[in-house]
Amino acid sequence: MSAIDHYINEVMEVGAGEARADGSAAVEAHHLLLGIAAHGDTAARTALATAGLDRAALRAALDREFEHSLNAVGVSPGALSLPSPAPDPDRRPGMGASVRLALERGFARVGRKRDLRPAHVLLGVLEAEVGTVPRALALAGVDRAELMTAVHRAADASPW
Amino acid sequence: MSADELPVPQEPADALAAVAALRRLADQLENAAVEQAMRAGWSWPQVAEALGVTRQAVHKKHAKRLISAGVTLRRRQ
Numbered sequence: 001m002s003a004i005d006h007y008i009n010e011v012m013e014v015g016a017g018e019a020r021a022d023g024s025a026a027v028e029a030h031h032l033l034l035g036i037a038a039h040g041d042t043a044a045r046t047a048l049a050t051a052g053l054d055r056a057a058l059r060a061a062l063d064r065e066f067e068h069s070l071n072a073v074g075v076s077p078g079a080l081s082l083p084s085p086a087p088d089p090d091r092r093p094g095m096g097a098s099v100r101l102a103l104e105r106g107f108a109r110v111g112r113k114r115d116l117r118p119a120h121v122l123l124g125v126l127e128a129e130v131g132t133v134p135r136a137l138a139l140a141g142v143d144r145a146e147l148m149t150a151v152h153r154a155a156d157a158s159p160w
Numbered sequence: 161m162s163a164d165e166l167p168v169p170q171e172p173a174d175a176l177a178a179v180a181a182l183r184r185l186a187d188q189l190e191n192a193a194v195e196q197a198m199r200a201g202w203s204w205p206q207v208a209e210a211l212g213v214t215r216q217a218v219h220k221k222h223a224k225r226l227i228s229a230g231v232t233l234r235r236r237q
Contacts, residue, residue, distance in 0.1 A: 023188040069181035072169040077185060085191035086229030135177055 003160075004116045007042075008103070011035035011121070012095075019093040023085070026096035030062050030132045032103075033125050036118065044122035047154035051147050057140070065136035098131055119155030123148060194222045195231065203234045 001009075012027065014035035019027045037048045038055040048054070053061075070077050106124025110116050126148050128134055137144050169175045190211070197207050204223075208215035226233060 022184075023191055024184055025187050065177070066181050066184065069174065069177040070185060072174045073178040073182070075182065075185070085188070085195045086225060086231070088225030088228065090224055090228065130173060130176075132177070132180065135173070 002114065004113075004118075007040060007118055008121065011039050011118075012099075014039050015099070016093050020087060020089075020091055024093060024096075026094045027099050028096040028132065029098035029102040029125050029128060030058075030136065032099050032121075033133055034058055034062075036122050036125070040118065042118040042160055043154040043158040044118040044151060046158075047119070047147070047151040048122070050154075051142065051150060053140075053142065053147075058136070061136040061140035061142075062132065064139050065132060068139060069135070098128070098133075102128065117155060117160060119151050122151055126151065191222070191225075194218065195226060195229070198222075198226055198231050198233055201234065 011032060012035065015027045015031035018031040018034045019025075024031070034055055036042075036044050037053060037058050039045070048058075067077055102125040103121065104124070105127045106121040107113070107116065109120045109123060125133060126137075126144060134144055137147070169178060194207055194211075197210075202210075204215045204219050208218040211218060223233070
């Protein structure tokens with residue numbers, strides 16, 4: 001396996017941990033984004049951090065998006081005082097549709113797979129025009145187009 | 161709340177995002193509620209019937225998690 005295969009496996013594994021932790025049935029694009037922000041020494045991670053988007057900031061933005069979207073239909077998640085369910089350390093959440101799309105978009109950015117870098121994977125996530133990721137970024141006041149330009153620049157300046 | 165009273169966001173993006181968020185909330189609620197019921201001594205068939213799913217489905221989805229959490233489960237009937 002090449003370095004990028006290992007990298008994708010690792011960030012998907014981190015993403016699966018995020019999906020388990022927030023009770024999601026599948027790994028979605030926003031879980032992959034959390035993985036990219038939390039794993040490895042990559043231009044992608046640096047570009048996110050430079051924009052103020054470390055793992056904690058992204059988690060907070062995603063939580064705000066969740067609450068905001070529920071509030072729009074009159075549901076307040078904070079009002080449900082549920083006992084938090086026991087986590088299932090063995091559960092392997094499947095790959096959600098949004099994460100497949102993000103990976104496909106990332107792959108589509110390079111002609112040959114051997115040219116694929118973590119930044120392309122991140123751009124594949126950021127390219128989505130609709131869905132949880134762009135909504136969370138917009139709520140956090142992040143200009144997605146600017147962020148994508150910054151990721152491109154960081155990727156051009158660094159081999160990984 | 162009837163369907164008529166449910167506030168529907170004017171923006172399609174907001175309405176669709178609400179659906180996605182409600183699904184996730186329902187998953188979280190299901191995990192907590194099934195655990196609560198099993199801790200209270202409900203059986204799998206009871207939990208399945210209350211959720212409106214088959215008992216195979218509810219068992220497959222929750223049994224391993226609850227066993228690893230140390231919940232004493234009633235025998236599967």
